[in-house]
Amino acid sequence: MTARPTDGTPDDSGLRADGLPADAVRDRARRGTAALFPPGRAYGRTLFGAAPRPAPTAPGSDLLDELRLVPPVFMPRRLEKLIDLAREPMHHDVDLATTVGALHSPLPAYLSAFGSTQVASADLGTAASRQAGRLGIPMVIGENIVPVNGYGRLQSPPSGDTERSLLGRIRAYLDEVPDGTGGVAVQQSTEDADAEVWNLVYSDPCARPLLESGRLAFELKVGQGAKPGLGGMTVLDRAAAARVAEQYTVDDVLGDDGRILRCGSPGTFTEEILRHQIRQMRNNFPRARVWVKLHPGRDVREAAAVAWSAGADAVTVDGAEGGTGWAPLGFLDGVGLPLGECLRRIGRPTAGLLVSGRMWEGTRAAKALALGATAVGLGRAALLAVEEDPDRGLVRLVEALALELRLLISALGKYRADALGYEDVWAAGTGLPHPDPALPAPLGAQP
Secondary structure: OOOOOOOOOOOOOOOOOOOOOHHHHHHHHHHHHHHHOOOHHHOOOOOOOOOOOOOOOOOOOOHHHHOEEOOOOOOHHHHHHHHHHOOOOOHHHOEOOEEEOOEEEOOOEEEEEEOOOHHHHOHHHHHHHHHHHHHOOOEEEOOOHHHHHOOOOOOOOOOOOOOOOHHHHHHHHHOOOOOOOOOEEEEEOHHHHHHOHHHHHHHOHHHHHHHHOOOEEEEEEOOOOOOOOOOOEEEEEHHHHHHHOOOOEEEOOOOOOOEEEEEOOOOOOOHHHHHHHHHHHHHHOOOOEEEEEEOOOOOHHHHHHHHHHOOOOEEEEEOOOOOOOOOOHHHHHHOOOOHHHHHHHHOOEOOEEEEEOOOOOHHHHHHHHHOOOOEEEEOHHHHHHHHHOOOOHHHHHHHHHHHHHHHHHHHOOOOEHHHOOHHHEEOOOOOOOOOOOOOOOOEOOOO
8 A cells, every 4th residue: 555645645546634643543544453552573673762742832832732641650449440350450441431412432432523515525424424333433414414415315225325415424324333322413503504404304204213212412513613703614616606605605715716615604602592592402302412512712611601501411612623624724723722721711511521623542532531521523533544444444543542542541540431530631831630720610510
């Protein structure tokens, strides 16, 4: 297999994923858990050690990158586990099972939202759905798929067909997911509300297996990490732009190559509007779980508190490191809070807190869990893995993530993913591991 560039830039046939070590992600998609370790041929011939790291540059440095996981010397929970097992515990004994927004998952991870952009609208979206189902992890279906790709019917041809509709992705997931685990969260934006996407899914008899098993969620999209305060954006040719011009804003601002920018509405929110929309979701769709996705705004703590108090089962926070299919370049590097800062501002929640933003490996995931996250979302890394191997790339990537998490959590003397806490991380000058004294009470408690 031809080696790919290591800087996130693809060869002519591959996806590009700036901000991710694409070569390492693809390596895990090919080799799975073996990619967690040095090459076997290096054993006995190489002395391994930490590589020097450049000093962080505040204020734009990434808190999660700065943090170190810090195992203690004394591990009373390891002793408790030893007594329980009647033997010395190993990393295999770490329980990763997690409730992700009221959906059961074998590990604290989910497939992040892929919307109607060209990358996810191709066969990768369906392949990712199929592999997420096989893994039994929850999957989010992103906004604007119905207006752009159509709703589809679950009764249509088998899921081996390259159907790109919303129900095509659900069908691919249902073909693989085991009973009692996983679930699908369907995201809705302003334009989706006009298309009544949630009503379509909730009333469709072919989505009944998810509804009757408690594995259907609806996610209200307030914002996105890669472009906080903006709605969805895609690039269309002139003919496609003309077809959707009555429903979307289209701008001829991309030059003379025939491509048109299609802009979605970001929606308008105040505390009362957000509270009302969540209550309306619970009233109109009582059997569906309620998720709310927030962009990394400066008032993310207050917004999360409003969502939880109104009855949301989970709040998703997409850090400024989050990926997208299209956004203005200035937003990618200069707008929104990094995920680590969002977690520090929110503090320790007692309800579901799902996070995304440059997630692909265990150490970053473990740090996020230690700072209060319930689970982490795989976005760009998942698409890279699926492109690398449409049948098993995501499966191998997640298997590697699960093993790495077990190794790390065990090293910290704990045996459940939800046992991680502030005491497990450290970085000079961050104020951690101690929580901010201005945040004395955990968020998430519902009245």
